[in-house]
Amino acid sequence: MLQISQHLLPVDHTDTDLRRSVLTLLNIRDEHLLSLTVKQRAIDARRGRAQFSLTLLVEVTNEPAVLKHHAKTPRITPAPDETYRQLPSSSSSSSSSSSSSSSSSSSSSSSHSPSPVEQAAGLPPPPTPSRPLIIGSGPCGLFCALLLARAGRKPILLERGKPAGDRARDVTGFWRRGWAFNPESNVQFGEGGAGTFSDGKLYTQIRDREHRIPWLLKEMVIAGAPEDILVKAKPHIGTDRLIKVVRHIREEIIALGGEVRFETRVDRLLIDAGKCRGVILHDGTTIESNQTILAVGHSSRDTFTALHAQGVPFEPKPFSVGVRIEHPQTLIDRIRYGKNAGHPRLGSAPYKFVAHCGTGRAAYSFCMCPGGLVVAAASEPGTVVTNGMSSYARAEANANSGFMVDVGPADFSATHENPLGGIDFQRTLEQRAFELGGGNYHAPAQLLGDFLHARPSTGPGNVKPSYEPGVHWTDLREILPEIVSDTLAEAISKVNLALPGFDLEDAIMTGVETRSSSPIRIPRDSETLACITLPGLYPAGEGAGYAGGIISAAADGMRIAERLLKVGQSS
Numbered sequence: 363m364l365q366i367s368q369h370l371l372p373v374d375h376t377d378t379d380l381r382r383s384v385l386t387l388l389n390i391r392d393e394h395l396l397s398l399t400v401k402q403r404a405i406d407a408r409r410g411r412a413q414f415s416l417t418l419l420v421e422v423t424n425e426p427a428v429l430k431h432h433a434k435t436p437r438i439t440p441a442p443d444e445t446y447r448q449l450p451s452s453s454s455s456s457s458s459s460s461s462s463s464s465s466s467s468s469s470s471s472s473s474h475s476p477s478p479v480e481q482a483a484g485l486p487p488p489p490t491p492s493r494p495l496i497i498g499s500g501p502c503g504l505f506c507a508l509l510l511a512r513a514g515r516k517p518i519l520l521e522r523g524k525p526a527g528d529r530a531r532d533v534t535g536f537w538r539r540g541w542a543f544n545p546e547s548n549v550q551f552g553e554g555g556a557g558t559f560s561d562g563k564l565y566t567q568i569r570d571r572e573h574r575i576p577w578l579l580k581e582m583v584i585a586g587a588p589e590d591i592l593v594k595a596k597p598h599i600g601t602d603r604l605i606k607v608v609r610h611i612r613e614e615i616i617a618l619g620g621e622v623r624f625e626t627r628v629d630r631l632l633i634d635a636g637k638c639r640g641v642i643l644h645d646g647t648t649i650e651s652n653q654t655i656l657a658v659g660h661s662s663r664d665t666f667t668a669l670h671a672q673g674v675p676f677e678p679k680p681f682s683v684g685v686r687i688e689h690p691q692t693l694i695d696r697i698r699y700g701k702n703a704g705h706p707r708l709g710s711a712p713y714k715f716v717a718h719c720g721t722g723r724a725a726y727s728f729c730m731c732p733g734g735l736v737v738a739a740a741s742e743p744g745t746v747v748t749n750g751m752s753s754y755a756r757a758e759a760n761a762n763s764g765f766m767v768d769v770g771p772a773d774f775s776a777t778h779e780n781p782l783g784g785i786d787f788q789r790t791l792e793q794r795a796f797e798l799g800g801g802n803y804h805a806p807a808q809l810l811g812d813f814l815h816a817r818p819s820t821g822p823g824n825v826k827p828s829y830e831p832g833v834h835w836t837d838l839r840e841i842l843p844e845i846v847s848d849t850l851a852e853a854i855s856k857v858n859l860a861l862p863g864f865d866l867e868d869a870i871m872t873g874v875e876t877r878s879s880s881p882i883r884i885p886r887d888s889e890t891l892a893c894i895t896l897p898g899l900y901p902a903g904e905g906a907g908y909a910g911g912i913i914s915a916a917a918d919g920m921r922i923a924e925r926l927l928k929v930g931q932s933s
Contacts, residue, residue: 363419363420363421363425363440363441364388364419364420364421364422364425364428364429364438364439364440364441365401365417365418365419365420365438365439365440365441365442366384366387366416366417366418366420366437366438367417367437367438367439368415368416368417368437369383369384369387369415369416369417369418369437370406370413370414370415370416371383371413371414371416372413372414373412373413373414373702373705373707373708374705374707375414380398380400380416381395381398384398384418384420387438388420388422388428388432388438389431390422390428393423394422394423394424395420395421395422396421396422396423397419397420397421398418398419398420398421399418399419399420400416400417400418400593401416401417401418401419401593402416402417402593402594402595403415403416403417403593403594403595404416404417404594404595404596405595405708407698407699407711410697410698410699410700411700411702412698412699412700412702412705412708415595419441425440444573444576445573446572446573446574446576446577447572447573448572448574448920448924492650492651492652492653493515493516493517493518493651494506494507494510494515494517494518494651494653494654494655494926495517495518495520495640495641495649495651495653495654495655496510496517496518496519496520496654496655496657497520497628497641497654497655497656497657497658497665498520498521498555498656498657498658498659498662498903498905499519499520499521499552499553499554499555499608499612499622499657500554500555500556500557500657500658500659500903500904500915501554501555501557501903501912501913501915501916501919502555502657502902502903502904502909502915502916502918502919502922503519503521503555503655503657503902503903503919504519504554504608504611504612504615504916504919505578505581505611505916505917505919505920505923506655506657506902506919506920506922506923507519507615507620507622507919507923508581508611508614508615509919509920509923509924509927510620510923510926510927511614511615511618511619511620512618513923513927514618514619515926515927516618516619516620516621517615517620517621518620518621518623518649518651519612519615519620519621519622519623520623520626520628520641520643520649521552521553521622521623521624521625521626522546522551522625522626522627522628523546523547523548523551523552523553523624523625524546524547524552524553524624524625525552525553525609525612525624526552526553526554526558526605526608526609527605527609528547528552529547529548529551529552529553529554529558530605532544532547532548532552533547533548533549533559536548536738536803536831537737537738537830537831538830538831540831543740543743543803545741545742545743546625546627548739548740548741549737549738549739549740549741549749550659550661550739550740550741550877551659551661551741553608553609553612553624554604554605554608555659555904555915556659556660556661556739556749556877556904557604557911557912557915558601558604558605558608559601559737559739559749559751560601560729560731560749560750560751560752560912561598561600561601561729561730561731561732561734561750561751561752561756562598562599562600562601562603562604562752562754562912563596563597563598563729563911563912563913564578564579564582564591564597564598564599564912564913565595565596565597565913566910566911566913566914566917568913568914568917570917574916574917574920574921575913575917576592578913578916578917578920579591579592579597580592581611582599582607584610585606585607585610585611586603586606586607586610587599587603587607588603588754596712598752598754598756599754600752600753600754600755600756601751601752601753602753602754603754626643626644627643627644628641628642628643628644628665629642629643629644629668630642630668630669630672631654631669631672631674631896631899632648632649632650633672633673633896636896636897637652637896637897637898638652638654638893638896638897638898638899639651639652639898640652640654641654651898652898653898653900653926654898654899654900655900655902655919655922656669656884656899656900656901656902656905656906657902657903657905657906657915657919657922658903658905658906659903659904659905660877660879660880660881660904660905661741661877661905662905663741663742663785663789666782666785666882666905667782667785669884670781670782673895673896674884674893674895674896674899675884675885675893675894675895676781676782676882676883676884677781677882677883677884677885677907678771678774678776678777678781678782678783678784678881678882679771679784679879679880679881679882679883679907680768680769680770680771681768681769681784681878681879681880681881682726682728682764682766682767682768682769682878682879683766683767683769683788683791683842683843683846683874683875683876683878684725684728684764684765684766684767684842684846684850684874684875685748685764685765685838685842685850685871685872685873685874685875686736686748686749686750686762686763686764686765686829686871686872686873686875687762687763687765687810687869687870687871687872688736688760688761688762688825688827688828688869688870688871688872689760689761689762689825689864689866689869690759690760690761690824690825690866691710691711691732691733691758691759691760691761692704693761693863693866694710694711694712694713694732694761694861695708695710695711696863697711697713697861697862697863697864698711698712698713698861699711709732709733709756710732710733710756710757710761711732711761712730712732712761713727713730713761713763713861714727714730715727715857715860715861717852717853717856717857718856719848719849719852719853719856720852721845721848721849721852723767723768723845723846723849724767724768724849724853725765725766725767725849725850725852725853725857726766727763727764727765727766728763728764728765728766728875728878729749729750729763729764729878730750730761730762730763730764731750731751731752731756731761731762731763732752732756732761733752733753733755733756733757733758733759733760733761734750734751734752734753734756734758734760734761734762734828735750735751735752735758735760735762735828735829735830736748736749736750736751736760736762736805736827736828736829736872737749737750737751737829737830738803738805738829738830738831739877740792740803742789742792744793744796745789745792745793745795745796746792746795746796746799746803746804746805746806746873746874747792747795747874747875747876747877748805748829748872748873748874748875749764749875749877750762750763750764758828759826759828760825760826760828762828764875764878765850765853765871765875766875766878767845767846767849767850769787769843769846771783771784773787773843773845774786774787774881775787776881781882782881782882784881784882785881785882787881788876788877788881791841791842791843791874791876792874792876794840794841794874795841795873795874798834798836798840798841799833799834799836800834802831803831804831804832804833804834805829805832805833805834805872805873806833806834806835806836806838806840806841806872806873806874807819807827807829807833807834807835807836807838807870807871807872807873808835808836808837808838808870808871808873809822809823809867809868809869809870809871810854810865810866810867810868810869810870810871811823811867811868812837813837813838813839813850813851813871814851814854814865816837816839817837818835818836818837819835819836819837820835821835822835822868822870823867823868824868825866825868825869825870827870827872829872833870833872838871838873838874841873841874842873842874879904879907879910880904880905880906880907882906882907883906883907883908884901884906884907885901886900886901886906886908890925891921891922891925900922900925900926902918902919902921902922903915903918903919
């Protein structure tokens with residue numbers, strides 16, 4: 363099989379056009395082209411001209427001769443092997459129902475077969491590890507649990523929030539029906555994690571030498587995601603499809619003998635003789651395990667505070683803060699796709715930028731949501747946090763993205779003695795936003811033109827804000843740190859050079875965006891992946907500082923599961 367990369371074709375090309383172009387490129391006759399598959403499809407919108415850039419898998423009758431003829435063409439190569447080879451085999455006895463959720467401890471429920479090395483040496487197998495305990499049902503926790511369940515380990519998955527369907531009702535009720543804010547069931551907490559209420563982006567910049575990402579995408583399709591995520595260079599699911607995917611994965615975990623317990627908050631770790639031996643729940647119940655995976659999200663502030671008090675090591679890390687900025691999607695389409703704007707094959711246009719400013723900081727786009735909404739994403743009472751969300755169709759009137767500036771430990775006085783300083787910094791901004799928004803979970807908002815002229819806004823222009831429950835017009839400089847405000851203001855002219863029209867005076871800025879990534883990292887051993895000072899605890903995913911999005915978090919959960927299955931630990 364051959365792989366052809368960066369194969370450019372017009373947006374309106376036909377299958378016949380594609381085949382002819384490949385025949386011409388390879389200089390072969392039609393009968394010698396045995397198969398042709400689009401492996402990946404990207405949109406190349408440079409210079410205001412949209413076209414497709416394809417990666418193709420091609421089978422020909424005389425591959426060695428074709429490769430030799432095109433030896434100096436770097437985009438024609440043998441197709442790489444991208445098989446995920448870390449996948450554990452399923453246990454023949456793994457399809458049992460979940461056990462009672464009222465049990466206060468868990469005993470061993472899987473067997474360990476001797477490895478070939480152990481068999482050759484005549485050694486007995488090591489003691490059977492206990493059932494793994496996973497805290498958090500975001501993508502990290504779910505895929506960690508899925509791999510462990512398929513290997514017959516019957517994991518126990520603890521989630522402080524509600525199942526995806528119930529959670530969605532709480533969230534939309536808060537946004538649109540005047541329901542009270544629920545600190546345990548919101549955009550941050552509940553089945554699926556924070557990514558459930560986002561654009562559902564399924565691409566990342568992490569290295570993937572083990573080919574976890576193609577496997578993840580295929581598993582999501584099996585679970586109900588649209589098949590085009592296997593082909594698109596920048597795939598997304600959308601909130602409306604993610605709920606189905608999350609539910610399907612949960613059901614498989616349970617069918618394989620795992621447990622998923624909702625509305626179950628972990629308050630403390632169970633520590634004995636310098637090792638993590640399980641957890642203590644909010645109701646005082648203990649669950650014992652010598653393999654506890656901490657897969658909480660970046661907003662689990664009370665969990666971080668409690669673990670820090672127990673001596674779990676934390677390190678402060680940089681993150682970013684800013685606002686959500688909204689433009690009409692039709693404007694972004696014209697900026698990015700030119701005369702092809704609105705073409706049904708292209709859909710709503712995304713954008714991405716980084717602007718380095720004289721303040722010594724950079725402003726950049728974050729979690730851009732084409733045809734999306736700005737949503738209320740707080741996890742604590744008396745705070746306002748914004749985020750972006752899109753459905754699979756990306757059909758809303760506005761485009762939005764985080765408009766962010768990096769901040770670091772020096773900005774929020776985080777030290778080795780006070781590693782949680784970033785949390786205090788975030789909370790202060792969120793409380794200011796709540797107060798300036800009117801104290802009723804409305805978000806403070808400002809027109810871009812008013813922000814650039816340092817004057818408060820009194821109402822919208824031609825762009826309607828999408829944030830619900832609503833916005834309060836004001837001056838965002840009263841909330842944001844001066845260095846952040848100055849960097850955002852300077853960045854606009856720089857961004858406008860790459861995206862002419864981005865400086866639209868009626869564009870809406872809604873504050874504040876503070877949850878770009880975790881403000882902390884829990885250091886772990888690079889080999890065992892366990893906490894460096896607390897064996898038996900495995901920090902994982904975005905909250906622990908090892909991921910930044912759905913796919914990278916899921917891949918880190920897989921990495922933890924692989925390690926546990928490879929090594930096995932005894933109590």
